[in-house]
Amino acid sequence: MARRIGTRTLALHGGAGPAKPGDPVSPLIVTATSFHTEPDAIGFSANDLAGTPPPFYTRWGNPTVQLLEDRLTALEGGAGTVAFGSGMAAISALFLSRLSAGDHLVLSNVCYAGVAELAQDILPRFGITATLVDTSNTDAVAAAIRPGVTRLVHIETPANPILRLSDIAAIADIAHGAGVALSVDSTIATPIATQPLSLGADYVVHSLTKYICGHGDALGGSVTVRDADQLAPLRSGALIHHGGALSPFAAWLLLRGLETLPGRMSLHEANARILAHFLSQHRSVKSVLWPGLDSHPQAELTARQMRNASGLLSFTVQGDSKALADRLARDLKVIAYAVSLGKTKSLLFYIPTEDILRSSFRLEGEAAASYRAIAGSGVFRFSVGLEDQDDLIDDLARCLD
Ligand SMILES: *Cc1c(COP(=O)(O)O)cnc(C)c1O
Numbered sequence: 001m002a003r004r005i006g007t008r009t010l011a012l013h014g015g016a017g018p019a020k021p022g023d024p025v026s027p028l029i030v031t032a033t034s035f036h037t038e039p040d041a042i043g044f045s046a047n048d049l050a051g052t053p054p055p056f057y058t059r060w061g062n063p064t065v066q067l068l069e070d071r072l073t074a075l076e077g078g079a080g081t082v083a084f085g086s087g088m089a090a091i092s093a094l095f096l097s098r099l100s101a102g103d104h105l106v107l108s109n110v111c112y113a114g115v116a117e118l119a120q121d122i123l124p125r126f127g128i129t130a131t132l133v134d135t136s137n138t139d140a141v142a143a144a145i146r147p148g149v150t151r152l153v154h155i156e157t158p159a160n161p162i163l164r165l166s167d168i169a170a171i172a173d174i175a176h177g178a179g180v181a182l183s184v185d186s187t188i189a190t191p192i193a194t195q196p197l198s199l200g201a202d203y204v205v206h207s208l209t210k211y212i213c214g215h216g217d218a219l220g221g222s223v224t225v226r227d228a229d230q231l232a233p234l235r236s237g238a239l240i241h242h243g244g245a246l247s248p249f250a251a252w253l254l255l256r257g258l259e260t261l262p263g264r265m266s267l268h269e270a271n272a273r274i275l276a277h278f279l280s281q282h283r284s285v286k287s288v289l290w291p292g293l294d295s296h297p298q299a300e301l302t303a304r305q306m307r308n309a310s311g312l313l314s315f316t317v318q319g320d321s322k323a324l325a326d327r328l329a330r331d332l333k334v335i336a337y338a339v340s341l342g343k344t345k346s347l348l349f350y351i352p353t354e355d356i357l358r359s360s361f362r363l364e365g366e367a368a369a370s371y372r373a374i375a376g377s378g379v380f381r382f383s384v385g386l387e388d389q390d391d392l393i394d395d396l397a398r399c400l401d
Contacts, residue, residue, distance in 0.1 A: 015070025087207025
């Protein structure tokens, strides 16, 4: 059997055909919104579309966007990818193409705030209900599935902002046993750490805005499928009719980001390891949450499921967290006090527990208590960048001491 092409090679060459003399060595940005077409090449309705359309109209497909889609398909080992204008556009597209009135969704009770709010505020208006559970507990996932009604389990691993993991292979078995599909938001892991489709997931979604872009200068999202039959509903139903298309220029920036993703992830992980150890030993720090630490409660699952522990960590502190957040926002010099993650430069942001529980997760009782036990009054989410480690340590130490 042929040796499988390596990830670093795929990040550079995946999806590109053989080059001919005269071909450019970098991708072209095709900005055209429509393309010369043969009268019978394509039907006028997206409903007649099968597979990936020839260049026709850029909301349907575009050569620069398609190269990005093909490269992501290669990196995730999938049957195809549809790219969208943002991570939220990708996740909305997946939910609205997979779920109909009367259907039920099982969702991580700790996940990207926008997804928790989409599931709890918007989907119910269309008759779709969601149950939020702690998906790090496989028994809780099994108990939340309603036979014949649940149509999708959506997990985020590691989950923002407490870096809790969910066992993809175990949850895929549970979901498939009940005839339910599994989607995995793998934004924080990236395809460098984990390939969810190879562990049994049916869909893998990314906010391309984060590590894949890497430079904090383009929004994008993607859904990669294991079964080619799932592509048409995503492209004709969700992309073409809901319209969340990715701009060719953003696709080009994302392709450029992908070229260095493997190397950046190694550096992000190495810096995160050093910063996680520094923070763990600091007397003002109460806890450090990073999947690569031996002290992470799921270190065994990290070893099984992540080839790279990624560069996102969170920490909690002794004393007044809000006062420290104010100090960090004012006094950090190297690290930016800003949202988002996965950028070359370090980003840090404070997430107060009561705010996120109330506005996004809406957890109560035991689920809220379990989040509070991990996050205390709030977590400092730190996307460790590629700066020299000692400069990051000095910047934090000045504010923490
Ligand atoms: C940022 C993010 C999203 C949303 O992506 P956008 O590109 O901002 O729309 C979804 N999931 C995770 C895990 C994220 O970090």
